[in-house]
Every structure is written in structure tokens, then in C-alpha cells.
Amino acid sequence: MNYSRLAxxxxxxxxxxxxxxxxRARTGQLDRLAAMTQPQRVLIVGEGDxxxxLQFARLFPTAHITVVEPSAGMVARAQARLRRAGLASERIAFRQEPLLEAELPEAAYDLIVTLFFLDNFEDALMRASVAKLNACACDSAYWLLSDFCLPSRGWRRLRARFWLRVLYGFFGLSAGLSARVLPDFERAVQATEFCEVHRHGLCGSLLFSALYRMPARVMTV
Ligand SMILES: C[S@@+](CC[C@H](N)C(=O)[O-])C[C@H]1O[C@@H](n2cnc3c(N)ncnc32)[C@H](O)[C@@H]1O
Incomplete structure (x- = not known):
């Protein structure tokens, strides 16, 4: 998979x-997050362009952000946009590699961000990505997750199936995506220690924006 041509x-x-x-889906939880915490070590995976x-770095000026993004074209665009906005700084580090190959510290990040990222993978890779991100999260970490979703029935489901078919076809041809169906990443995240804080649908439930939090672990002796 390579998004550089599309960037x-x-x-x-x-x-x-x-x-x-x-x-709106990407940023739909930012005010809620800001009211609850000021994340200091943030991991954004598959950031894109x-x-x-840009919006996150403005809103959280003290956050140290690691961006894991394998596409050179996407990284170049994101860096150019940061520079133009006067936001490029040492607090934002880019790792140009795929998540599963990146050496990342465990239990280190207080915010994980995956936006329209987990939909790129077939089930096994999606689960491996969720497991790795869960291991990178520290105690009481938050997870911001936005993506497409498939409503359970009715015309909204038919509409979502149409859009997903179009999108998987398009990204299959243009970026070499091999996934063809939306994996159940919400269930995968819910199977970790993270619990849902808030979730809302957008665009007639074609999209969602969710905030999760890991409860503080109780140490027993
Ligand atoms: C559909 S785009 C989403 C971009 C952006 N997050 C957004 O909200 O539009 C998927 C992004 O994930 C990146 N990506 C693909 N495989 C990846 C991997 N294994 N690890 C990290 N990022 C990856 C792509 O390069 C691309 O920028």
C-alpha cells in the first residue's frame, strides 16, 4: 500500500x-478531550496530509507528537502545511515507516490517534495494529478513533455499503489497498482495556467519531 501518488x-x-x-469526524472530539486532559505524549498513526x-498542534501547544506515516508524499505534505502555519517544531517528530515495523516505547503515550487508518487493513493486520497501539498506551491514556461504519440495517446500511464499495475500489486501484471490507475495529478496540467515553455518528451514520479512555490500572501487591 502506498498513498504517495494520491497525496x-x-x-x-x-x-x-x-x-x-x-x-468534522477527525476533530469532533477535540473540545471534549481538551476539557478532560492536556495530552503530553501523543502518537498519531497514518496521519496523512x-x-x-495542524488543528491538533494548534489546540495542544505543549504536546509532544510522534507521527507514524509510511508515505513519503503524505509526510512531505504534512510537514509543508506545518511550516506554512508556523507550527513546525521539534515537538513534532515524523517516523516514516509502517506501524508494525516502528520501534515504539511501550506504556508511553497518553493519547493514541487513529483516523481513517484501521479501515485500511484486513482483519488480522487491523488486530495486530490495535494490539500494538494498546501496548504503547500508558495508564489512563485516551484513544481518538474516527472512521467509516456500517449501520446494522435500513437504507443507511445500503448507502454505506455503496460508499464502502466505491472507496475500497478506488483506494485499491490508486493506493494498492488489499482490504475489501470494513474490519470490525470498534470491537477490537473495545476488547482492549479502553472504554468508550463518547461516540457520535456523522453523515447519517456513515462516519463516527469516538473517544476512548483506559481506566487507571489498580496495582496489587
Ligand atoms: C485513508 S488514509 C487516512 C489519512 C488521514 N488519517 C485521514 O484522516 O484522512 C490512510 C493513511 O494511513 C497511512 N498508512 C498506511 N499503512 C500504514 C501503516 N502500516 N502504518 C502507518 N500508517 C499507514 C497511509 O499512508 C495514509 O496516509
């Missing part, structure tokens, strides 16, 4: 197909 057009394709809905990073 220059990514924002334009998004705006033409979904308007502002994806950005910087749409979220």
Missing part, C-alpha cells in the same frame, strides 16, 4: 466527495 490530490478528492464531513495534525 497531492487527497484533500481535493475528500472535499469533492465528502465535503467537510471527514474533517496533516489535516488533523
Amino acid at each position: 497531492p490530490f487527497y484533500q481535493c478528492i475528500e472535499r469533492c466527495t465528502m465535503g467537510s464531513a471527514l474533517q 496533516g489535516s488533523f495534525l
Whole structure:
């Protein structure tokens, strides 16, 4: 999979197909998060071209952010956008490699961010990614998760199936995505220690935006 060819057009394709809905899904929990905590060590995986990073870096000026993003084209665009906004700084580090190959510290991050990332994988890789991210999260960490979803029935389900077929077809051809169906990442995250704090649907339940939190672990002797 490689998103570099798409990187220059990514924002334009998004705006033409979904308007502002994806950005609203990405940022839909930020005010709630800011009211609950000021994350200091943040891991953003599959950030893409910087749409979220820019807004996040502005809102959380003291956060140290590690971005794991294997696409050179996406990294270049995200870095250029940060520079233009005067936000490029040492507190934002880019790791240009796939998540499962990245050497990341365990129990280190107080916020994990995965936005339209877990939908890229078939079930086994998605589960391995969730397990790795869970291991990277420290006690009481938060997890910001936004993505597509498949409503359980009705016209919304038919509509979501149509869109998912179009999107998987398009990203299969343009980015070499091998996944063809939406994996159940919400269930995978819920099977970790993380518990849902808040979740809302957007675009007639085609998208969702969710905030999870890991309860503080009780030490026993
Ligand atoms: C569908 S795009 C989503 C980008 C962005 N997060 C958004 O909200 O639009 C998926 C992103 O995940 C990145 N990606 C793909 N495989 C990855 C991996 N194994 N580890 C980390 N990032 C990956 C891609 O390069 C791409 O930027």
C-alpha cells in the first residue's frame, strides 16, 4: 500500500466527495478531550496530509507528537502545511515507516490517534495494529478513533455499503489497498482495556467519531 501518488490530490478528492464531513469526524472530539486532559505524549498513526495534525498542534501547544506515516508524499505534505502555519517544531517528530515495523516505547503515550487508518487493513493486520497501539498506551491514556461504519440495517446500511464499495475500489486501484471490507475495529478496540467515553455518528451514520479512555490500572501487591 502506498498513498504517495494520491497525496497531492487527497484533500481535493475528500472535499469533492465528502465535503467537510471527514474533517468534522477527525476533530469532533477535540473540545471534549481538551476539557478532560492536556495530552503530553501523543502518537498519531497514518496521519496523512496533516489535516488533523495542524488543528491538533494548534489546540495542544505543549504536546509532544510522534507521527507514524509510511508515505513519503503524505509526510512531505504534512510537514509543508506545518511550516506554512508556523507550527513546525521539534515537538513534532515524523517516523516514516509502517506501524508494525516502528520501534515504539511501550506504556508511553497518553493519547493514541487513529483516523481513517484501521479501515485500511484486513482483519488480522487491523488486530495486530490495535494490539500494538494498546501496548504503547500508558495508564489512563485516551484513544481518538474516527472512521467509516456500517449501520446494522435500513437504507443507511445500503448507502454505506455503496460508499464502502466505491472507496475500497478506488483506494485499491490508486493506493494498492488489499482490504475489501470494513474490519470490525470498534470491537477490537473495545476488547482492549479502553472504554468508550463518547461516540457520535456523522453523515447519517456513515462516519463516527469516538473517544476512548483506559481506566487507571489498580496495582496489587
Ligand atoms: C485513508 S488514509 C487516512 C489519512 C488521514 N488519517 C485521514 O484522516 O484522512 C490512510 C493513511 O494511513 C497511512 N498508512 C498506511 N499503512 C500504514 C501503516 N502500516 N502504518 C502507518 N500508517 C499507514 C497511509 O499512508 C495514509 O496516509
